[in-house]
Amino acid sequence: MTMRSARRTPADLTTPGIRRLARPGARMAALGLAGMLVLTGCSGGASDQDGNDAVPANPHGITAENPSADPTETEAADARADQAAVGAAAERAASFGFTNQVSATDTEIAATREDARLRQTNSSGTTVEPASCKSPLTAVDWSPILMPAADASRLDFGSETFAGTGTVEVASLEDTGVVEDHLANVERLVADCPELTMTVTDSNLQQSTFDFTARTSAADGGGLDSGLVWTRTPAGGGAETTAQVLIGQTDEHVVMVSFIGDSEVAGEEFTAIAEQILAAAEGAL
Numbered sequence: 545m546t547m548r549s550a551r552r553t554p555a556d557l558t559t560p561g562i563r564r565l566a567r568p569g570a571r572m573a574a575l576g577l578a579g580m581l582v583l584t585g586c587s588g589g590a591s592d593q594d595g596n597d598a599v600p601a602n603p604h605g606i607t608a609e610n611p612s613a614d615p616t617e618t619e620a621a622d623a624r625a626d627q628a629a630v631g632a633a634a635e636r637a638a639s640f641g642f643t644n645q646v647s648a649t650d651t652e653i654a655a656t657r658e659d660a661r662l663r664q665t666n667s668s669g670t671t672v673e674p675a676s677c678k679s680p681l682t683a684v685d686w687s688p689i690l691m692p693a694a695d696a697s698r699l700d701f702g703s704e705t706f707a708g709t710g711t712v713e714v715a716s717l718e719d720t721g722v723v724e725d726h727l728a729n730v731e732r733l734v735a736d737c738p739e740l741t742m743t744v745t746d747s748n749l750q751q752s753t754f755d756f757t758a759r760t761s762a763a764d765g766g767g768l769d770s771g772l773v774w775t776r777t778p779a780g781g782g783a784e785t786t787a788q789v790l791i792g793q794t795d796e797h798v799v800m801v802s803f804i805g806d807s808e809v810a811g812e813e814f815t816a817i818a819e820q821i822l823a824a825a826e827g828a829l
Contacts, residue, residue: 633822641703642702671745673740673741681733683733687713694715695715695716697715706805714798716796717797727770742754760773761773773787
């Protein structure tokens with residue numbers, strides 16, 4: 545993948561250069577969350593021939609343009625801070641060729657929050673070896689939009705040539721302690737549980753077992769507070785899934801940028817892209 549530095553202005557978000565895409569029929573899969581993928585697999589994704597979740601080339605099934613979804617200049621001027629920051633991140637993502645973009649609705653964000661709440665109150669469907677690693681693994685099931693009282697925005701983005709998904713989330717910082725706890729949980733997971741095995745039992749009592757590794761991202765941008773890379777591989781062989789998740793804070797907001805796909809998302813190029821998208825969002829706040 546070749547990075548391109550072409551710069552777009554906010555007005556360009558209403559032109560055909562950035563494709564505002566039709567939303568899939570099903571509720572948006574939460575592909576970018578740092579922990580949700582770890583605990584539940586790639587929700588809404590395709591399955592491989594062994595029945596394991598896999599990351600499809602177009603994870604959201606978004607293919608048709610939807611011009612009516614384009615924001616107007618008036619809407620951009622009236623945007624909340626989190627919305628403006630996601631808009632700036634969208635521009636930067638598009639400059640790298642990620643022009644397939646879809647925003648989460650308030651309804652989708654509310655549903656994602658409820659899903660996360662239910663998982664946290666009932667994690668019995670996931671077993672982990674060593675057992676002591678279940679707590680830090682479960683604890684990283686968090687992202688900015690999950691803060692219940694926060695103004696929050698989310699954008700998923702991709703391209704025809706990238707077999708994965710990028711995500712940016714921005715939320716108002718209602719409780720700094722929540723973010724501090726998450727950053728500490730990430731450090732704990734990397735330090736104490738860099739390798740583990742987890743088994744997930746779905747609602748049909750079907751079990752999937754994965755080998756899991758976690759490490760610190762190589763990202764070192766000035767606005768970065770946390771960087772996590774994790775890889776999940778079906779036990780016994782199968783398609784590997786890798787994610788890189790970066791989190792940064794300003795005085796009043798928290799920003800997350802993530803990529804999920806194959807091993808390339810943890811490489812130098814995607815790390816640099818994620819850092820620049822994070823910086824664009826933080827710079828708009």
